[in-house]
Amino acid sequence: MENHNPPQLGNQLCFPLYVIAKEITGLYRPFLDELDITYPQYLVMMVLWEKDGLTVNQIGEKLYLDSGTLTPLLKRLEAKGILIRKRKKEDERVVEIFLQQSGKDLQQKACQIPAKMQEKLNLSSEDLLELKETVQKILNKIQK
Structure with missing residues (x-):
């Protein structure tokens, strides 16, 4: 059965996900400003803190970013003296x-950022875990 009614913003799943991503990223800004890095740079750093010496492609796979997006970001981190890029x-x-x-x-x-974010969001660890699991479930379905 087809629905010929125009889509309404309040009925869409994508809109609150878009807004929450934008707002949460904004909440990170003051904490990341103290480190002099942006949110995308923070994501790269978390990947490298887990495993140093990854290739650009490996980092891109973990962050769902292509090398065209990732390379300028890595160059800026290199210019700050935070990392070094080496050709094999x-x-x-x-x-x-x-x-x-x-x-x-x-x-x-x-290391203090996750706790500061949880405090700022005023959500319990259980609520945050439940939200993360739900979002991950959706992401897993999209990737199949």
Whole structure:
């Protein structure tokens, strides 16, 4: 059965997801300003704190970003002295990313951010976990 009514903003799933992503990213801004990094740079840093020495493509896969988006971001982090980009000797088309000491030092400062965000959102750990699991379930269905 077809519905010929125009879509209404209040009935859409995409709109509240879009707004919450934008608003939460904005809530991160003051904490990330203290580290002198942007939210996308923070995402890259979290990936590298988990495993240093990844290739640009590996980072892109984890963050759902293509190399055209990721490369300028990595260049800015390199200009700040946070990381270094090195071409593999075996295949110069492949660029590996390594944290500099200042990038490793940022990890300690960033450890406080999740707790500060939870406090700012005023949600319990259980609520946050439930929300994350629901969003992850949707993401998994989209990726199939």
